[in-house]
Amino acid sequence: MTSKPKTTVTFYNGLTTIGGPMIEVAYDKSHVLFDLGEVYRPELGLKIEDEDFSTLLKYQLIGDMPNFYDPKITGKEIDHERWQHSAAYISHLHLDHSKAMNLLAPEIPLYAGPLTAALLPVLNRDGEFLLPAADKPKNYTRPIIAAKLNEPIKVGDITLTVVPSDHDAYGATGLIIETPDKTIVHTGDIRLHGYHPDWVRQFMAAGKGCDMLIIEGTGVSWPERSEEDSEEFKGVKNEVELTERVVKYQKDNPKRQLTFNTYPTNVERILRIISDSPRKVVLHAKRAELLKLALKQDVPYYYLPEDEKIDALDPNLEVNYQDLLKDDHQYFWQVVDHYDQLQEGGLYIHSNAEPLGDFDPAYAPFIENIEKRGIELVTLRCSGHADVAELKEIIAGFEPKILAPVHTLHPELEENPFGERILPKRGEAFTLS
Numbered sequence: 001m002t003s004k005p006k007t008t009v010t011f012y013n014g015l016t017t018i019g020g021p022m023i024e025v026a027y028d029k030s031h032v033l034f035d036l037g038e039v040y041r042p043e044l045g046l047k048i049e050d051e052d053f054s055t056l057l058k059y060q061l062i063g064d065m066p067n068f069y070d071p072k073i074t075g076k077e078i079d080h081e082r083w084q085h086s087a088a089y090i091s092h093l094h095l096d097h098s099k100a101m102n103l104l105a106p107e108i109p110l111y112a113g114p115l116t117a118a119l120l121p122v123l124n125r126d127g128e129f130l131l132p133a134a135d136k137p138k139n140y141t142r143p144i145i146a147a148k149l150n151e152p153i154k155v156g157d158i159t160l161t162v163v164p165s166d167h168d169a170y171g172a173t174g175l176i177i178e179t180p181d182k183t184i185v186h187t188g189d190i191r192l193h194g195y196h197p198d199w200v201r202q203f204m205a206a207g208k209g210c211d212m213l214i215i216e217g218t219g220v221s222w223p224e225r226s227e228e229d230s231e232e233f234k235g236v237k238n239e240v241e242l243t244e245r246v247v248k249y250q251k252d253n254p255k256r257q258l259t260f261n262t263y264p265t266n267v268e269r270i271l272r273i274i275s276d277s278p279r280k281v282v283l284h285a286k287r288a289e290l291l292k293l294a295l296k297q298d299v300p301y302y303y304l305p306e307d308e309k310i311d312a313l314d315p316n317l318e319v320n321y322q323d324l325l326k327d328d329h330q331y332f333w334q335v336v337d338h339y340d341q342l343q344e345g346g347l348y349i350h351s352n353a354e355p356l357g358d359f360d361p362a363y364a365p366f367i368e369n370i371e372k373r374g375i376e377l378v379t380l381r382c383s384g385h386a387d388v389a390e391l392k393e394i395i396a397g398f399e400p401k402i403l404a405p406v407h408t409l410h411p412e413l414e415e416n417p418f419g420e421r422i423l424p425k426r427g428e429a430f431t432l433s
Helices: 053-058 114-123 197-206 239-252 267-276 285-295 321-326 363-372 388-398
Strands: 007-013 022-027 030-034 085-090 110-112 152-155 158-164 173-178 183-186 212-216 258-262 280-284 331-334 347-351 376-379 402-406 428-432
Touching: 007 402, 030 158, 085 152, 085 158, 110 114, 110 158, 114 285, 158 197, 197 388, 212 388, 239 258, 239 267, 239 347, 258 267, 267 280, 267 285, 280 285, 321 331, 363 376, 402 428
Parallel strands: 030 085, 085 110, 183 212, 212 402, 258 331, 258 347, 280 331, 347 376
Antiparallel strands: 007 022, 007 428, 022 030, 152 158, 158 173, 173 183
């Protein structure tokens, strides 16, 4: 007598690190993978050209996943007889969830939310965002299928539903996975203090009572610090307040050079700042190109002297760089380099921009150089991750039978009042009975 197939969940990476989760759900001859990122470890000093497959595995920057990677990279063929239906999914744009997507075998379909699918090829237009694909140009980005939100996707016996969520990467989504006998939810990176907490609560309602909840736990990663002392959560408490603070700095400094920078994937924050600012917001040409190519949105921009012109941008919206350097009242502009040319006595807002924080060796020298110029530096950040209280609320919203914390330094600090809590090890598989 043949036994009935069971759902298996295998955790390949990103379990006790902030970022890099790679997880497989399998049922009979069908399996799906999420996400396809690389663990961020700047202390290794690796460049993209150093990140060959063996090095990525050696430092556990990616998972050692059979039957998903391109055989041209691994030297190992995919067992298509064993796995007749395959797919992969990316929850959002951040590199710790997307950087390794070009390593996926080309015949395996890759899904993402529509904004993620639109933005990723533009972010990789110079070949400096993603790891390269085998036998392709440096700036190649493998095809991404823009999933229709809240509509089921069949992968053999498995059904995927991509749902709207909220994170500081524009267009972030979550995933509901249904097999013939189980329902598994993957939150991706998630929070309740962003622009769209209603989307998160709808996601919670859709996945309520799931058999397994795979949840990020960045917010519990620093038990030795209070939230007031944590770099991740101190400061403004939500994105709306952050935009209001940006506007207030402009109103309170009518005669002063005002500049800023943000992370490139935090597109919605930029759009809100542009919409609400009393000054004219001017972006660096590369960031303006991102908005133009991915979202069809034209914004004022400038070139640095060494920049090449970008055909996609409207020349009527260009602002002269020298005018920005002299300005003290008209513009609020994004600075990406040549900080030594800013006016002494100006104010610069560092809003989740690179370098990202004190864990990055480049951060302290960057801050020191700004302050040496006599420029007031304001660190204005809003976490893309749920804090401790929000994590408890999200878990309560899903009421999972099994909780699997990932994407955190301390998964053991996440608890499940509604059932079991597991702490997967790298490469460990769980069969759901």
